[in-house]
Amino acid sequence: MYGYGKEVDMDFDSAVEKTVEALQKEGFGVLTEIDVKATLKEKLGIDYEDYLILGACNPPLAHKALVAEKEIGLLLPCNVIVYRDGGRTHVSAILPTQAMSMVENEDLKKVAEEVEEKLKRVIDSI
8 A cells, every 4th residue: 555545525626625725734835736637638638537646745844854865856745646536536645654665764764754644634634
């Protein structure tokens, strides 16, 4: 398992809005938004359900991670997804402890645990 998520009882746009608000409450900003539906339509002519990838960053924790492991930028920012599947809306976040488990660095592990706690609170609050 590499993600933490749930189905939410709301439309896609409301779920995106609530997710961004919940991220902000935990100190995250959204650095990137990838609209997968629009990209697949534009680049491949494929119709796909709503799917948005949010690249979330908590600057103080990102700084701690970079101090602990310079190359960790390869695994940043933390992705949070909001998508529709079969008429239902889902919200999920990466589990940093899993994503960063390949890096054997105890200082980084502590930061990953802290970020993960915050991301789980984000998902739980939606």
